[in-house]
Amino acid sequence: MKTVLAAWQGRSGRGSVRLLQRPTESSFDSLGLIEPLLAAVREEGYERPTPIQARAIPHVLAGKDLLGLAQTGTGKTAAFALPILQRLHEGRRGAGKRPIRCLVLTPTRELASQIAEAFNTYGKHLGLRCAVIFGGVGHEPQRQVLRVGIDILIATPGRFLDLAGERLIDLSSLEVFVLDEADRMLDMGFAEEIAQVAERCPKARQTLMFSATYPEGVAKLAARFLRDPQEVKLA
16 A cells, blocks of 8 residues: 655635545555445456545545545545445435435536446446436437436536526435546536535435536535535546
């Protein structure tokens, strides 16, 4: 196990020094994931978790709010998708229309599609339903998917609010809200849309925020929407 020291500003503004552990010999088996997820990971050829996965997954499994700061391409999607899938599987509901229990908000259709693909890949042995909605395409196929019922919804802000305005999206059963690429969403001018989406979410929820950078706008989002979060920052 290699360990490095990193100094950075926490939410309180006070400088702090944290041990950032970079596992070199850890495995997905050591993170507390269930066998169907471990099987899916093995089938994808993944042998060891990346640093963001190794440090974030236990916090998410424990139900904590999380602020994850790491560059794109470091494995952030699996860091939240794997523990969310486990939570939803272990708390599976009975028969009937499936309510939306997880919402992932992301800035672009490309990212939304990639995240949906990751959820479907990692969760292929669990039987959960995942859907993705974004702008630039027709509304009707997305309306039909929402009417059927899904467990996980990945959405861009504009299309989410469009369909929510048609009363097609009910978040009353939501358990986990994920803001992915928060800095990029702010750069694209989605601050007000993020607030409108968050207002539709139940207050009793787990919130996860991931960002490649930590500008003032992201810090304000974290202070507004996260409750006593665990903070994972990669050097």
